[in-house]
Amino acid sequence: MIGLCDADAFYVSCERLFDPSLHGKPVVCLSNNDGAIIARSNEAKALGIKMGQPLFQVSDLVKQHAVIVKSSNYALYGDISRRVMSLIAGEVPDSAVYSIDEIFVDLDGMKCDLTEWARKLRTKIKHETGIPVGIGISRTKTLAKVANRLAKKSSKANGVLVLDDQKWIDLALARTEVSDVWGIGRRYSQKLAGMGISRAIDLRDMPDAQARSLMAVGGLRTVRELRGVRCIPLDDNPDQRETVCVSRSMGKEISGRDELNEVLNSFAGRACSKLRRLGLFSSRAQIFILSNRFKSNRPQFSRSCEIGFHPATNDTRIMCRLIGQNLNRIWAPGLEIKKAGILLVDICRPEDAPVDLFSIKPDTNNTLMAAIDKLSDRFGRNAVTIGRVPKPSGQDWYMTSSHRSPSYTTRWSDIPIVR
């Protein structure tokens, strides 16, 4: 059997850990730029606030019901996540972290009542980390997802649901909308609805060939998993990631060449720092700029270009220099740029990096970059930056984040004080 532990409204739960006054109240957490709602407490859900909804669309509701609004605080959430995950990993034979708030666990060979075991685990997690989780258990990852969803929805299940018996699986699938199945998004739901398939149980009973032609091999895998056939391995993560991306929407559109250069240089700094922390190098990057897709009365554009590095690098200075040299390939006067970014592709470990004719190898002993990383760890991300990249604070392009909670667990100055 496979289990899925998934935290309830994880970001909200993290905020509540350090501010108990938030319990029982409607709370939402926002995306970058304070744009959209990406986590909701049950009370906020009950008000009809939708996942992904832009904040401004619910501003009346927020005022009317005194909804508490929080900017996202990834330093805090990441740290809490690590605590929860390592606790769970210690309780099972095998596990695989799937996202910041989800972990799949392998329960094969466990000789006990799984419902009882899961209840105990759930209590333990709540007790030791303060985070409420739901646990769903079944034959495959996709079915465990179904179980997990019902575990949270049903008051009878009270956070734990084991789907083993076929009769119960059938009932669960009959109660699950096809759009709530893992792997079935908006587009596939629409297609399926057009064919009269609205419930997970109908999807399960669809012929293989039809599933395959409609939704490719991934869709077929989903259908088979619903039948109880394991098609997705417990740990489905590639051993090495393939891209690193840093991109942002800006508080307001920018147009100037220098301004764009600043933005991209600062993103390149972040991207290189990510690479160095992973011990990886990149030999190719794409820089891109986008218009504001919501302003349909303005000209729309999406421009990008590729930049190669020889040898592969993770040195911020090299990337910044090449960005400057290539900027005119995407920038043009008069463009109103809302979003920009850098995508590093062709990521590799230094020993696997392509070597050119003259055997020039990636610089794996970059003392300057190492020093910058150390200073950033100690004094904050922008303690030291490459010349001509001004500090983000005070930059009008920098994202807005007006409801940010302190970094209680990752910054000494933000440690909560008990009086």
Added chain:
DNA sequence: TCTGGGGTCCTAGGACCC
């Protein structure tokens, strides 16, 4: 006024190879 960011995988089609 205000609409997230960072990933993965699959497929079709074109360029190119012998």
Added chain:
DNA sequence: TCTGGGGTCCTAGGACCC
């Protein structure tokens, strides 16, 4: 008139996830 077959690699676009 008649114009191969079998590959690989790359890219763009579309789907999905949290």
